[in-house]
Amino acid sequence: MHRYVPLIPVYLLYGALFVIGSQVSGMWQPMALLAFYAALGQAFNIFMGMTGYVDFGYVAFLALGSYGMALAISSFAESLGAGVIVAGLLLALGMATVLALAVGAIALRLRGAYFAIATIGVNEGVRYLIEGARLWGGSEGIIISRPLREAFGPEGANLLSTFWADTLVYLIAMLAAFITVQYLHSKIGYALMALREDEDAAKVMGVHTTKYKIIAFITSAALGGLLGATGWVLKLTYVFPADVFAVHYTVEAIVIVLLGGAGTLLGPLAGGMIYAALKYWLSISFPGLQLLLLAPIILFIVVAFPQGLIGVLKAKAKGTFWERVIV
């Protein structure tokens, strides 16, 4: 049971965000933004943090997850009723997983920078395939507000996009944290740690490195797909290729993981919350200048804490009581 102790602060934090969001008026959206970025960080961390590989095409998984949910709702909302949300989540999961398998089976044979370069093309490639082949509405995307209203009624549809979409994001974030803990303490975690540190030595020790990289990649992709399906499509009730294949989300995910501490449990959570809070606060206080101000702040944190905030705390906690909590 010891292994689940570190989940306590994680779940307390998400619980606190949820309670503040639902009790303090006007705080639901900002808290949901924090939860979304924390969840994005946690999902991305399972691949980038644990393997040391950087996937520049990560947002494509959120995008395909978005399409999965949008397709399910636009095709089956009438016949399935509320069950269409489950079908949408499953389709999102499936589509993100299939793309991850296809990309992973090829690109994960490449090392380090070569892998990163290979993945840059994935996001743009899938986007132009959808737009060029006029797949799933092409560049016009899919709008699901009408089928949602028809299936759930105007109030149900409203509640779905203003409350349940964000609540599902909280749940996915908690699932991602649970999987992270599970992996860290299992054979998978040891394999990923070994290949992150020295891939050739890991192979000689008997680690089937490609297999474990693909496990991490698919897990991370599937969680990303679920985030796109809920935090984007259910919330906004539409999907446009230009919006969902936006590379800056990948960059944000990378920043969040580095900020908090790659490969740790609490790191992406802290990184995501700090990043989202800074972004939100700066965009209100200094509208238009937020990115200009955010960049030096992030630069400073990354230079001052090269292991990430939690990475530094974790090193400090070694040998103390806090060692068990800060993971």
Add this chain to the structure above:
Amino acid sequence: MALLRLENVTKRFGGLTAVDHVSFEIDHGEAIGIVGPNGSGKTTLFNLISGVYLPDEGRVFFEGRDITRLPPYVRARLGIGRTFQIPRPFSSATVRENVAIGALFGTQSPSVEEALGIADHYLQMVGLWGFRHKSAGALTPVEKKMMEIARALAMKPKLLLLDESMAGMPPKEIDAMVQFLRKIKEEEGIAIVSMVEHIMRAVVGLAHRVIVMHQGKKFIEAPTAEALNDPRVIEIYLGRKEEHAPRQSP
């Protein structure tokens, strides 16, 4: 049936033939030494056995099975464990976790808890138990070599390849390590190939048979004392004694 058999194994890097038609056999539970000066092809030979490189010619058999084209992780699971000349610890992990990785992915499939127990066992045996919670990157080079031996043993291999594992150790520690390896060999029936450049002390007490490598070729294979005293072996290390040519007056 021999545990490991190499048949005419050859590896070229461009124009350089690093290993040139080398053949030899090792039996279960046997200890042999591979010696040779720098650049004689020893480490390449190890990389061919553990699967880091694939040979250009020749075949490798392990327990009668052709493993010539198998990837390294499959060979590790069949029972080939090794250390590296320049230690390659998983630096950010603890010493205990490093050794546990060997146990987890070696020939057995223990649970994580069992693997940590196996790690403790071998760390005690090599005398690193006190450092088990230290991060592996913080060990001294000699400690890293000891940890690599523990990590390879935790794999429960049938064949242990030691690549200069005792280089840099003081003679007393080499003797202790040799004693330890002999014990391991007898108790667990592990075959050991110990590769050294200069520290013959690490071979003499351990190996009954020695293969001397020279310029990629198997130069001599003989019982240890015989091989190391062979004048030709001394010659490849120290060079030939030459008569000085008489000075010519201008």
